[in-house]
Amino acid sequence: MSDELQCLNLQNGVKIPSVAFGCAFGDWVGKSDFQGFLPEQAWYAVNAALDAGYTALDGAHVYGTERIVGSILGQRLASGALQREELFITTKLAHPAAPPHINLSHLRTWDADKVDSIEERLKDDFARTLDDLAFGYVDLLLIHWPGTFAGTDASFAREARARIWKTFIELYKKGATRAIGVSNFTKEHLTSLMEDVSEIKPMVNQVEYHPYCQDRSLQEFCQEHHIVLAAYAPFASGAFSMLKDPVLVKIAENHRVSVGQVILRWHVQSGRCVLPKSSNPKRMKQNLALFDFSLSDEEIAQIDALGSGDPQRTCPDPSSIV
Numbered sequence: 001m002s003d004e005l006q007c008l009n010l011q012n013g014v015k016i017p018s019v020a021f022g023c024a025f026g027d028w029v030g031k032s033d034f035q036g037f038l039p040e041q042a043w044y045a046v047n048a049a050l051d052a053g054y055t056a057l058d059g060a061h062v063y064g065t066e067r068i069v070g071s072i073l074g075q076r077l078a079s080g081a082l083q084r085e086e087l088f089i090t091t092k093l094a095h096p097a098a099p100p101h102i103n104l105s106h107l108r109t110w111d112a113d114k115v116d117s118i119e120e121r122l123k124d125d126f127a128r129t130l131d132d133l134a135f136g137y138v139d140l141l142l143i144h145w146p147g148t149f150a151g152t153d154a155s156f157a158r159e160a161r162a163r164i165w166k167t168f169i170e171l172y173k174k175g176a177t178r179a180i181g182v183s184n185f186t187k188e189h190l191t192s193l194m195e196d197v198s199e200i201k202p203m204v205n206q207v208e209y210h211p212y213c214q215d216r217s218l219q220e221f222c223q224e225h226h227i228v229l230a231a232y233a234p235f236a237s238g239a240f241s242m243l244k245d246p247v248l249v250k251i252a253e254n255h256r257v258s259v260g261q262v263i264l265r266w267h268v269q270s271g272r273c274v275l276p277k278s279s280n281p282k283r284m285k286q287n288l289a290l291f292d293f294s295l296s297d298e299e300i301a302q303i304d305a306l307g308s309g310d311p312q313r314t315c316p317d318p319s320s321i322v
């Protein structure tokens, strides 16, 4: 059972590791005065994550860390310590413009209604990502968000998603990525996209998912369509005191593991990939050590029950995007 959970099969037969190291650094939940991306933290953390044993890395054009990830991986590839085939590299494109208090580079974000050509912009951004990584292909390419944060024109937004997806299919067919998918898509975004472009369905949907933010109907919908659900911010980015929740603490004590491990095990045992981020080598290792204990059905049900209230989110609610 343990080995089976270490990877999931995508609908095209590609195997995706269930645990990938999150490569977005910064603060979005108000724990510090500074709000935004801090790519410089990746120099230490990504090196330490590779030392801890991660081979799957979750990145995005907008994180500003792909040049750092590329440099660090380059050194390991050069020394022969790693082979390209052992790695699973995810990137995301098409991040909409974000509120000014988040210091996103305007060079890496855009709204589909503000660019001359959606297709050209995507291809340029993808070329920059590959250049930064110094890679010829990635393993997974995702649409970062389904549309503009404050958009109101639903028919334009729907058409833009279809155009982005057709461009992704073109890149996939060229071999520039081994798999394609989406992120922050609701059932409605997925349904309209699959109606508009039926050739290839999204293979992954990466969404915010943790004990205080659950959506079982989205997971069931994804399962029906052979779309793997990947959980981002699995620890709610450390917010809402979730890591101190008495239900989680008790389960962790029962198994003599950390609350973080309980949450990650709950995810993988429920059929989801997870993307934990840590800056601490001890916790990085802990977050990979999920396969020599298992939660009982009752424990899984107790954690499921923590999501029965309104979702608490660290990122915007995708259902607000038309």
Ligand SMILES: NC(=O)c1ccc[n+]([C@@H]2O[C@H](COP(=O)([O-])OP(=O)(O)OC[C@H]3O[C@@H](n4cnc5c(N)ncnc54)[C@H](OP(=O)(O)O)[C@@H]3O)[C@@H](O)[C@H]2O)c1
Binding pocket: 021, 022, 023, 024, 025, 058, 059, 144, 183, 184, 206, 207, 231, 232, 233, 234, 235, 236, 237, 238, 243, 258, 259, 260, 261, 275, 276, 277, 278, 279, 280, 283, 284, 286, 287, 314, 315
């Ligand atoms: N697709 C999207 O739109 C999207 C949006 C947000 C995030 N993501 C992806 O998801 C990844 C993770 O999300 P995130 O960075 O927001 O948050 P996260 O992984 O939920 O939480 C990170 C926080 O949890 C702490 N932590 C890590 N391991 C722990 C453990 N075992 N026990 C207790 N605390 C632990 C970390 O502290 P220490 O550093 O001190 O260990 C850090 O404060 C990102 O890096 C990114 O790849 C995707």
